[in-house]
Amino acid sequence: MEKIFLLVFMLSFSTIYAQINVIPKPQKVELLYGNFILTPETKIFFTSETKEIKDYFNSYLKSEFGFELDSTELPHKYKSVQLLVDPVAGTNLNPEGYYLLIDEQGIVIRANKTNGLFYGIQTLKQLIQTDKKTREIKIPSVEIYDYPKFKWRGLNLDCCRHFMSKDFIKRYIDLLAFQKMNVLHWHLTEDQGWRIEIKKYPELTKIGAFRKYDDGTVYGGFYTQEDIREIVSYAESRFVTIVPEIEMPGHSTAAIATYPELSCTGGPFEVGTLWGIYKDIYCAGNEKTFEFIKDVLSEVIELFPSKYIHIGGDEAPKDRWQNCSKCQQRIKDEGLADEHELQSYFIKRIESFLNSKGREIIGWDEILEGGLAPGATVQSWRGTKGAIDAAKMNHNVIVSPTSHCYFDYPIETTDVPKVYSFNPIPDELTEEEAKHVLGSEGNMWTEYAPQHLVDYRLFPRLTALAEVLWTYPKERNYDEFAVRLQSFYERLDEMNVNYTYEIPPLSFAESFDKAKNQFIVDVKVNQKGLDLFYTTDGSEPTVNSNKFSEKIILDRSTHIKFGLFRKQKQVGETIEKSYSISKAKNKKIELLTSPSNRFERGNSSILTDGIRGGNNYRAGGYLGFQSTDFEAIIDLTQSTEINKITTGFFAASSSLVLLPEYVEFFVSDDGVNFKSIGKVKETFSIKDPSWKRIDFSLTINKLQTRYIKIFAQNPTQVPEWHPAFGGRVWLMVDEIIIE
Numbered sequence: 001m002e003k004i005f006l007l008v009f010m011l012s013f014s015t016i017y018a019q020i021n022v023i024p025k026p027q028k029v030e031l032l033y034g035n036f037i038l039t040p041e042t043k044i045f046f047t048s049e050t051k052e053i054k055d056y057f058n059s060y061l062k063s064e065f066g067f068e069l070d071s072t073e074l075p076h077k078y079k080s081v082q083l084l085v086d087p088v089a090g091t092n093l094n095p096e097g098y099y100l101l102i103d104e105q106g107i108v109i110r111a112n113k114t115n116g117l118f119y120g121i122q123t124l125k126q127l128i129q130t131d132k133k134t135r136e137i138k139i140p141s142v143e144i145y146d147y148p149k150f151k152w153r154g155l156n157l158d159c160c161r162h163f164m165s166k167d168f169i170k171r172y173i174d175l176l177a178f179q180k181m182n183v184l185h186w187h188l189t190e191d192q193g194w195r196i197e198i199k200k201y202p203e204l205t206k207i208g209a210f211r212k213y214d215d216g217t218v219y220g221g222f223y224t225q226e227d228i229r230e231i232v233s234y235a236e237s238r239f240v241t242i243v244p245e246i247e248m249p250g251h252s253t254a255a256i257a258t259y260p261e262l263s264c265t266g267g268p269f270e271v272g273t274l275w276g277i278y279k280d281i282y283c284a285g286n287e288k289t290f291e292f293i294k295d296v297l298s299e300v301i302e303l304f305p306s307k308y309i310h311i312g313g314d315e316a317p318k319d320r321w322q323n324c325s326k327c328q329q330r331i332k333d334e335g336l337a338d339e340h341e342l343q344s345y346f347i348k349r350i351e352s353f354l355n356s357k358g359r360e361i362i363g364w365d366e367i368l369e370g371g372l373a374p375g376a377t378v379q380s381w382r383g384t385k386g387a388i389d390a391a392k393m394n395h396n397v398i399v400s401p402t403s404h405c406y407f408d409y410p411i412e413t414t415d416v417p418k419v420y421s422f423n424p425i426p427d428e429l430t431e432e433e434a435k436h437v438l439g440s441e442g443n444m445w446t447e448y449a450p451q452h453l454v455d456y457r458l459f460p461r462l463t464a465l466a467e468v469l470w471t472y473p474k475e476r477n478y479d480e481f482a483v484r485l486q487s488f489y490e491r492l493d494e495m496n497v498n499y500t501y502e503i504p505p506l507s508f509a510e511s512f513d514k515a516k517n518q519f520i521v522d523v524k525v526n527q528k529g530l531d532l533f534y535t536t537d538g539s540e541p542t543v544n545s546n547k548f549s550e551k552i553i554l555d556r557s558t559h560i561k562f563g564l565f566r567k568q569k570q571v572g573e574t575i576e577k578s579y580s581i582s583k584a585k586n587k588k589i590e591l592l593t594s595p596s597n598r599f600e601r602g603n604s605s606i607l608t609d610g611i612r613g614g615n616n617y618r619a620g621g622y623l624g625f626q627s628t629d630f631e632a633i634i635d636l637t638q639s640t641e642i643n644k645i646t647t648g649f650f651a652a653s654s655s656l657v658l659l660p661e662y663v664e665f666f667v668s669d670d671g672v673n674f675k676s677i678g679k680v681k682e683t684f685s686i687k688d689p690s691w692k693r694i695d696f697s698l699t700i701n702k703l704q705t706r707y708i709k710i711f712a713q714n715p716t717q718v719p720e721w722h723p724a725f726g727g728r729v730w731l732m733v734d735e736i737i738i739e
């Protein structure tokens, strides 16, 4: 008897979750009996206050289902949708809270403010079940009380490293709103591009918005003030606040490339092409810098109604200030202790200017160094210490540490369960101090993500963060979230969102059958619900490609492309693996120069294991040689005919991983006396920030030899403009292939 009761209880419990797949999870949900069927005959009741929500809902119905609801004067809910602003007791009177009642009679959404009605509509949209055949719009009967835990639920989008179109920004505003997020932190100025039109300084977007590569390619773009007004107004209609970020005093190369007189040295500079931390920044001793920034901010606040303006403040090296007479004079005149206090002076001046215009500043946690500006909100990113320190000083904080909130990081370091486990309130804060935690943001830096890759980085990690910020601190259970996520994917599919994996998707185990000269590649799919397909002919995998079932046997060098599919749709980017079966495979290799232990523990056998390094040199498969050449000898054990020698090197200029100046190949019969057989160079500009593996190959004709020596020259000279100038250059080697 008890067992049966428990079973019935469990069934009804699972029914709730089977049907109420809303993300973020509402605070209180009660499933009621039956459904409401929405039809073109359904009416909508609204007031002057709720008209904008009525229009929004109707435009959604129009685009999804091809009809709108006619309005009714009658505030009863029979066959109607009612939109009311009216205090809701069960929502703590939270300004974003709402009450949603759906039963067979109709739908009522009541909210403390229109914001809440908008979120009620977002929940309603997720509850709609459309019959694929009849197109009947069925909505399960339910009663929901809902409100957010955190008021700051944001995304920081870097449109500087890669420019994003106006339509793309609007699409993201919709995606944020759909997940009940309410802040778009718009990163608009950087070393690599100034993206906001400033009428008083038109050169900023003529010069500063474009970067030039050595091959003549020009990359860039900017938003006109008209574009920005359009985007801001769109965001307002979605209850999203756009917080512009105008970086200072660092990350300002694009500005000082345009106006070098605003720097300490006077330049000249070029708009950055590499990622990193540039040493040339705004001069803090020059009054012109402050005039310029005030002029810029005056136009910024005309465009953005946001109470908060983000002024950056991160990663500002003090090298130039230390050697600038103007900056040093300022330190003396103002009685400052050092360059950190000079940065604090800088930020405080800008804060008091913005305060005088009725605005407040947000800065990255570096603004704590040298003394925090009196009213500043601190966004902590280097862990949570900045947030803890600032909150203890009674400053508001946004907690977005690299550990959980940097969605430009690979899924291997920051997977969805980890994001979901994030607690925006550091344990170190008392309940009182914790009130200063406004919320958090997902950070989307775009060094390695042009617009077409942004979805992959953000989804579903941003979805997990949305729930953390709305629903926390309710008990969170990743497995239960993951179930709801499965149906959320259907919504994302409808919105053409290219989401990626929840966890590192594949594990590889390779073995080599010496007798048969074959690789046996075993692959494990780590995430449920995904099917693995692959190609070996260089084409992109589809659901018609080879379906992975057991093992892949390779009897020659092969490049494999793997695609994971959820139903018919590929999830995440294609994963590539390369195997070489050459005369070098498993041959003894002697290194004449020393590798770093940081990569593959310096184990030289990875150079002849036949498993090629991939498109991330940090993920394994490479040996690193820092500030030294690469020199190695391979013993083929007997005189062997060779026709081609290849060595692969990685290029990642921003990280000082550079290609060798040249690679020279030598042969010998005795392993002592070597003879050069040729030098190979590859053209690759140091200004190119791409990450790629480049092969240095030498073709010869039927040469008999036993020993081969490879020498690669480390380029020790790095130009002074390089953001990592002064650092030591790496050569990263992946494999030696002898055919």
Ligand code: ACM
Residues within 6 Å of the ligand: 314, 315, 364, 381
């Ligand atoms: C940052 O990631 N430099 C704030």
Ligand code: ZN
Residues within 6 Å of the ligand: 263, 264, 282, 283, 284, 285, 286, 320, 321, 324, 325, 326, 327
């Ligand atoms: Zn200076």
